[in-house]
Amino acid sequence: MWPGWRHDSVLHILRLSISRTYKMCIPRLLKASYYRFVVLFFNCLLTFGSYFCFDIPSVLQEQFQGNLTCPNGTQHNGTGHNGTLDCVEGLGMTPAQYNLLYAIYAWTNALVVVVAGFLIDKLGNRFGVFVFSLLTVLGSSIFALGSHFKGTPYLLPMMLTGRLLFGSGNGSLTIVQNRITAFWFKGKELALAFGLTLSFSRLGSVLNFFFTQQFESHFGIQWTLWGGTLLCALGFISAITVSMLDKVGMKQLGLDGVIQQESKKVRVQDVRRLPLRYWLLVLTIMFFYNGVFPFVADASKFIQDKYSGYSQQAAAYIAGAVYDSSLVLSAAVGILIDYVGLRGVFAVGCAVLTLPVFALLAFTFVPPLVSTIWLGITYSFAAASMWPSIPLVVPQATLGTAMGLATSVQMIGIGLSNLIVGHILGTKSSELKIPLWRWQQMMIFMLANTIVCIVTSVSLNVVDRKQGGTLNRTTKRSPVEHEDRQPADAAPLLSDEPGNDGSVN
Numbered sequence: 041m042w043p044g045w046r047h048d049s050v051l052h053i054l055r056l057s058i059s060r061t062y063k064m065c066i067p068r069l070l071k072a073s074y075y076r077f078v079v080l081f082f083n084c085l086l087t088f089g090s091y092f093c094f095d096i097p098s099v100l101q102e103q104f105q106g107n108l109t110c111p112n113g114t115q116h117n118g119t120g121h122n123g124t125l126d127c128v129e130g131l132g133m134t135p136a137q138y139n140l141l142y143a144i145y146a147w148t149n150a151l152v153v154v155v156a157g158f159l160i161d162k163l164g165n166r167f168g169v170f171v172f173s174l175l176t177v178l179g180s181s182i183f184a185l186g187s188h189f190k191g192t193p194y195l196l197p198m199m200l201t202g203r204l205l206f207g208s209g210n211g212s213l214t215i216v217q218n219r220i221t222a223f224w225f226k227g228k229e230l231a232l233a234f235g236l237t238l239s240f241s242r243l244g245s246v247l248n249f250f251f252t253q254q255f256e257s258h259f260g261i262q263w264t265l266w267g268g269t270l271l272c273a274l275g276f277i278s279a280i281t282v283s284m285l286d287k288v289g290m291k292q293l294g295l296d297g298v299i300q301q302e303s304k305k306v307r308v309q310d311v312r313r314l315p316l317r318y319w320l321l322v323l324t325i326m327f328f329y330n331g332v333f334p335f336v337a338d339a340s341k342f343i344q345d346k347y348s349g350y351s352q353q354a355a356a357y358i359a360g361a362v363y364d365s366s367l368v369l370s371a372a373v374g375i376l377i378d379y380v381g382l383r384g385v386f387a388v389g390c391a392v393l394t395l396p397v398f399a400l401l402a403f404t405f406v407p408p409l410v411s412t413i414w415l416g417i418t419y420s421f422a423a424a425s426m427w428p429s430i431p432l433v434v435p436q437a438t439l440g441t442a443m444g445l446a447t448s449v450q451m452i453g454i455g456l457s458n459l460i461v462g463h464i465l466g467t468k469s470s471e472l473k474i475p476l477w478r479w480q481q482m483m484i485f486m487l488a489n490t491i492v493c494i495v496t497s498v499s500l501n502v503v504d505r506k507q508g509g510t511l512n513r514t515t516k517r518s519p520v521e522h523e524d525r526q527p528a529d530a531a532p533l534l535s536d537e538p539g540n541d542g543s544v545n
Contacts, residue, residue: 076224079285080233084240085278086169086217089271090176090210092244093183096268097141099252099356101341103261104138106130130261131190135474139462141203142337146455148204149211150448156212157444160219166283168216168440173272173279175209180272184265211451213275215443220286222431222439231383234428235374238420242363242370244271249360253353314442317433317507320500322446324387325426326453327493331394331486332419334457336362338465338482342401343408345474358409365416366423373424383432384501384511386425390418391493398490402483429511460485 097104106128160168183202189195217237225233248268256264339359343350350358377383397415400406427446434442464481465474504511 075289079224079282079289080221080236082278082282082285083217083220084237086173086213086275086282087210087237087241088244088278089268089273089275090180090206090213090244091241092248092271093176093180093206093268094145094210095245095248095336096252096265097138098337098340098359099249100130100256100261100264101138101338102128102344102352103130103256104133104141105135107132131187131195133196135465136462137196139337139458139465141199142334143455143458143462144200145203145207145210146451146458148207149451150455152208153211153215153444153447153451154441155444156208157215157440157442157447160212160216160440160444161438165216165220165223165286168212168219169279169283172209172213172216173276175205176213176272177209177269177276179203179206179209180265180269184262184269187262187265207451211447212444213279215440215447218427218430218443219440220282224289229374229378230431231377231424231428232371232374235370235372235420235424238423239367239370242367245363246360246367249356249363253356314438314445315433315507317500317503317511318430318442318446320496320503321387321426321429321433322449323496324391324493324500325446326450327489327496328391328394328422328426329450330453330457330489331398331493332362332415333454334461335398335415335486337458338461339408339412341474342479342482346476346479347405347408358412361409361412362416362419365413366420369417369420370424373420374428377421377424377428381511381513383425383429384497384504386421387429387497388494388501390422390425391490391497394418394490394493395487398483398486402480402487432510457485457489 107130110127110129156168156172179202181202183199183206186195186198186202189198218234221233221237222230252264255267336359339362340352340355343355343358344352377386394415397411397418400411401408430442430446431439461482464485465478501512
């Protein structure tokens with residue numbers, strides 16, 4: 041130490057250095073376009089683990105519906121061919137009870153997300169990501185704990201309670217995720233950003249379909265469910281990180297106080313101001329997803345029952361191809377839609393092109409991989425065109441409420457569909473092989489939903505055309521025109537144009 045230097049002087053200089061570095065680097069980082077992609081990365085991780093957990097029952101349907109005990113020498117672990125003819129040791133659920141696991145998730149979402157969306161609008165994104173990511177961890181923990189009570193009256197109530205809490209968190213967490221994405225990317229690469237969040241979420245689903253069955257065969261169903269809980273904890277860590285990034289970014293841009301003031305103005309009565317285009321868009325989303333999610337929930341079992349020569353693991357891979365396709369395509373589809381617009385046209389096209397998928401599954405023996413890949417492609421375009429359209433037709437101040445209502449209606453439809461599918465497939469026993477005619481009736485039900493989706497999407501385009509054609513206009517080619525047509529309280533856009541200093545457009 042040099043003579044005359046005091047220890048506290050050194051600390052003071054160090055603090056000044058850190059402070060100056062912070063003040064110089066953070067605003068510079070915010071001015072750069074890639075700051076919002078840093079936010080996006082951690083935002084994407086919010087739902088990675090929860091999407092993994094969501095479809096674990098789909099992969100392990102045989103184990104969920106399997107017998108409590110098997111005679112010695114007859115147990116089947118799902119790795120051989122024609123496994124549905126052998127005894128599978130599991131939790132002993134009936135098809136109706138199994139589908140209830142998905143239905144309770146959907147119904148919970150339907151009830152909770154509306155209130156959650158309003159609370160997010162009032163209290164902010166940081167409140168939402170913390171509370172709802174914590175709920176996914178608690179819900180998945182109770183769900184995993186319930187599996188230890190097989191053969192007792194506590195099994196189903198505990199697992200339903202777990203799915204209830206998990207659904208309360210995951211559906212609401214998706215709203216916060218979409219709200220953060222819309223704030224940082226509205227007027228920019230909006231469809232790309234939504235596509236990337238979907239890709240990360242579906243990466244969790246894809247890894248579930250690839251590895252869960254193998255993990256279960258080595259470690260059992262209980263440890264498999266606890267592994268999913270651990271991934272949900274990763275989402276909780278990401279929630280804390282994205283909260284910090286969002287807070288720093290908004291504070292440096294001088295928007296934190298502005299957003300809080302706008303949030304105070306949000307009222308429940310604002311729901312009445314949501315336009316007709318919004319409600320048609322919500323119905324289009326609901327009827328499209330009514331065909332996708334209930335099918336994926338039962339696809340692994342369907343493939344084993346209808347097509348010969350598929351093991352449980354192979355069937356899970358084929359069912360997971362729906363998510364594989366969306367994982368690969370979502371980002372590219374988002375870029376395409378950002379460039380060409382035509383969101384309403386894509387919505388119609390997705391519904392029309394989904395019709396042959398369920399027709400092939402119902403009436404032919406075309407290899408199921410063809411249908412699942414096909415469905416994954418249409419699902420990718422639907423997700424990248426429908427959900428990013430919501431911020432374009434509602435004010436930013438009420439976006440959380442609008443997203444909550446959309447998710448609620450979607451989950452009401454999916455919940456009803458799961459109950460109907462459970463009734464179609466049988467409700468009285470955990471029979472290992474479901475008759476083919478029941479599966480055919482299920483596919484006809486999916487076809488009916490898709491036809492209604494076509495009707496609502498066509499109506500959406502007609503109304504949108506009369507009101508300026510917002511949905512079919514690109515944000516890439518005409519940003520000035522796009523912003524001029526936004527509601528007065530729409531989201532501020534982060535600018536990375538020269539001379540704007542990272543301020544609001």
